[in-house]
Amino acid sequence: MSLDADAIVDRRRMRRKLTFWRVAAVVIAILAVAGVAVVLAPNRVTAGGAYIARVKISGLIRGNQDRDEALERLSRSGAKAVIVHVDSPGGTTAGSQQLFDALRVLQAKKPMVVVVDGLAASGAYIAAISADHIIAEDTSLVGSIGVLFQFPNFTGVLKTVGIQVEEIKSSPLKAAPNGFEPTSPEARAAINAIVVDSYAWFKGLVKDRRKMDDSQLAAVSDGRVFTGRQGVGLKLVDELGNEKTALAWLAKEKNIPAITPVRDYSLQPRFSEFSFLHIAAWTFQAMGLSSAAQRIEDWSAVQAAERLNLDGLLALWHPSSAD
Secondary structure, eight states, rough: HHHHHHHHHHHHHHHHHHHHHHHHHHHHHHHHHHHHHHHHOOOOOOOOOOOEEEEEEEEOOOOOOHHHHHHHHHSSSSOEEEEEEEEEEEEEEHHHHHHHHHHHHHHHHOOOEEEEEEEETTTHHHHHTSSSEEEEEEETTEEOOBOOOOOOOOHHHHHTTOOOOOOOOTTTTTOSSSSSOOOHHHHHHHOOOOOOOHHHHHHHHHHHTTTHHHHHHHOOOOOOEHHHHHHHHSSSSSEEHHHHHHHHHHHHHHHOOOOOOEEEOSOOOOOOSHHHHHHHHHHHHHHHHHHHHHHHHHHHHHHHHHHHHOOEEEEEEEETTTH
């Protein structure tokens, strides 16, 4: 073998070794960042001394088994109390009821108070009334007691482009309304019956949990939202304030020292936290770049909301349309 050939072979061997070590370095770096993220993650309650768990309910609400199981684990934890922060326009009625039920189980085992950070409307207000005490900022929005059923109707567009959808079904109300034909009076009446029944359930829940009489309930159940200041007089809210107010209430009513540390508790499954966005956010936080971390978290939340598909009956506040 010539000298040139030996040199070529040596260069190829060196290139392969460099490639191997480069890949190994990347893998080690990823594992190291993931390990640091787990240690620094603010949403994991660790053992050691008395603490109050902080839970956050935000974004659109729908059925979530992982969330409900996390709340059930929290009910068995060593937390002395729970502060639930709510900032949500609501979601599906079924998902909101499931969240309400899970929070009621938690309330039965731990002192719990709700703090409305910005918005607790419709299905999110259902979640909020799971607690015996609700605190809101002066300008927070609460209420929107009502339900809706929305469906698109494409008949005008289909007629314009010359498309006709044909179907064979077992009965006139099967899969009605479907959006491909004008909604019949019978289908509209059937959907209206569902809305009316769910609305009665929602109002009954508010009346029972907030200890209202019929006239008080009528004043708040027309679908409007109210500010925190208005909500106090209307019995939708118990007190104005923030997390410090919640700590003071727990100290006064539940004998839990106000100096008890508050620790974030995640409602997400543990392994779902190992996304690139979460790891990047935690890394920026560890480096002291909180603003960059917050932008990443906000972007992640927006992307999740855009992918969210809400089907069926909704308890959701639409600021640009009627509830």
